[in-house]
Amino acid sequence: MNLEADRILLNYFRTNIKTVERWFNIISPKKKKLSTLKDELKELKNKNWTEILK
Numbered sequence: 594m595n596l597e598a599d600r601i602l603l604n605y606f607r608t609n610i611k612t613v614e615r616w617f618n619i620i621s622p623k624k625k626k627l628s629t630l631k632d633e634l635k636e637l638k639n640k641n642w643t644e645i646l647k
Contacts, residue, residue: 606613617627 614627617630
């Protein structure tokens with residue numbers, strides 16, 4: 594992706610975070626919140642995948 598396009602998109606998402614987060618609530622399971630998804634993704638990111646996938 595073009596660096597300038599990336600900068601513009603990041604700025605848009607940062608400025609409009611509340612609106613963007615509502616988009617994800619549309620596709621998320623009824624009983625889960627976006628904050629739960631963020632926590633789960635953070636947990637997955639922090640796993641030692643090199644060791645797990647041996």
